Amino acid sequence: MLLSAVTIATDIEVAQTIGFGIIAAMMIAGALNVVISKNVVHAALSLVMVMAGASAQYLLLAAEFVAVTQVLVYIGAVMVLFLFGVMLTRAKLGRDTDLNNEKGWMLALPIALLLLGVMSFVLIKGFDDTRISGSGEGKIGGAANVLLSDRIFSTYALPFWALSFVLLAAVIGGIVLARKD
Amino acid sequence: MLINEFLLLGAVLFCIGVYGVIARKNAVLVLMSIELILNSVNINLLAFDRLNGGNDGAVFALYIIAVAAAEVGVGLAMVLLIFRNRKTISLDDLSEMKG
Numbered sequence: 271m272l273l274s275a276v277t278i279a280t281d282i283e284v285a286q287t288i289g290f291g292i293i294a295a296m297m298i299a300g301a302l303n304v305v306i307s308k309n310v311v312h313a314a315l316s317l318v319m320v321m322a323g324a325s326a327q328y329l330l331l332a333a334e335f336v337a338v339t340q341v342l343v344y345i346g347a348v349m350v351l352f353l354f355g356v357m358l359t360r361a362k363l364g365r366d367t368d369l370n371n372e373k374g375w376m377l378a379l380p381i382a383l384l385l386l387g388v389m390s391f392v393l394i395k396g397f398d399d400t401r402i403s404g405s406g407e408g409k410i411g412g413a414a415n416v417l418l419s420d421r422i423f424s425t426y427a428l429p430f431w432a433l434s435f436v437l438l439a440a441v442i443g444g445i446v447l448a449r450k451d
Numbered sequence: 452m453l454i455n456e457f458l459l460l461g462a463v464l465f466c467i468g469v470y471g472v473i474a475r476k477n478a479v480l481v482l483m484s485i486e487l488i489l490n491s492v493n494i495n496l497l498a499f500d501r502l503n504g505g506n507d508g509a510v511f512a513l514y515i516i517a518v519a520a521a522e523v524g525v526g527l528a529m530v531l532l533i534f535r536n537r538k539t540i541s542l543d544d545l546s547e548m549k550g
Contacts, residue, residue: 283452290452294460301464301487305471310479317483320464324490327457328512331497336512340493343516348486348523355479355527359534369477371543378473386466393458400454402501418506426510433517440521447528 290330297323308365310356314349321345331402335415457498464491478530478540482523489519 300319307313321344328337422430464487471484493512500508534540 286452301467304483328497331501333497333509336509343520351523351527359540370474371476374474378470382466382470389462397455402452402454421506421510437521440524444524444528447532
């Protein structure tokens with residue numbers, strides 16, 4: 271009896287679940303602020319919070335390389351781009367009433383709630399009690415990153431090439447579009 | 452941990468992103484909502500990666516991050532161009548392509 275209680279307790283992984291809950295609440299609050307905030311800069315900073323929370327979730331999922339990449343690319347580069355975009359396109363920093371479509375929420379809220387209902391129904395029905403196996407041991411550390419890089423440069427080398435062309439095209443396109451003359 | 456915790460978090464973030472894409476008028480804020488959607492997809496990919504073992508999901512997540520960076524770069528360049536020509540980035544004012 272006691273033994274089974276102990277196995278259940280280790281099965282639930284209390285610490286991870288509490289950490290997950292705190293980070294998830296932070297992310298959802300930040301995401302809501304991104305879509306309802308009246309201030310563009312506040313929306314951008316809330317997006318930073320969501321990105322950082324996502325990075326922490328990747329760590330919980332034992333994907334530390336992706337977590338670090340998320341911090342570097344999203345919080346480091348993409349957010350700077352967004353803030354520059356805000357500064358270059360808006361004379362007005364601070365509260366702004368002209369950010370939303372008129373009555374836009376009347377269309378958006380039902381669609382979002384319907385999507386959420388359908389998706390959570392399917393997920394709960396489909397993955398009822400499926401657990402993520404183990405504590406991720408053997409997936410963390412140098413060996414896992416070696417496997418990941420092997421994967422990228424062997425099995426998925428062709429998409430990697432395609433991706434480098436996409437990035438090249440994006441760089442050239444960005445320069446051509448944003449040039450002054 | 453249950454895999455559903457992560458999948459439901461991804462679903463919630465996805466729906467908030469969809470709400471933002473529909474309800475927002477400012478082009479930069481629409482791009483931010485798209486970033487929310489891409490992040491929720493990444494959380495899902497990594498959760499399934501962890502469920503199945505192997506690391507295919509992590510590879511896809513990395514590629515999605517790279518594509519999202521390219522998308523934001525080109526998207527914001529287009530927004531800048533529109534702002535320079537129109538003095539506005541309100542998506543409602545860009546209706547020339549309506550039939």
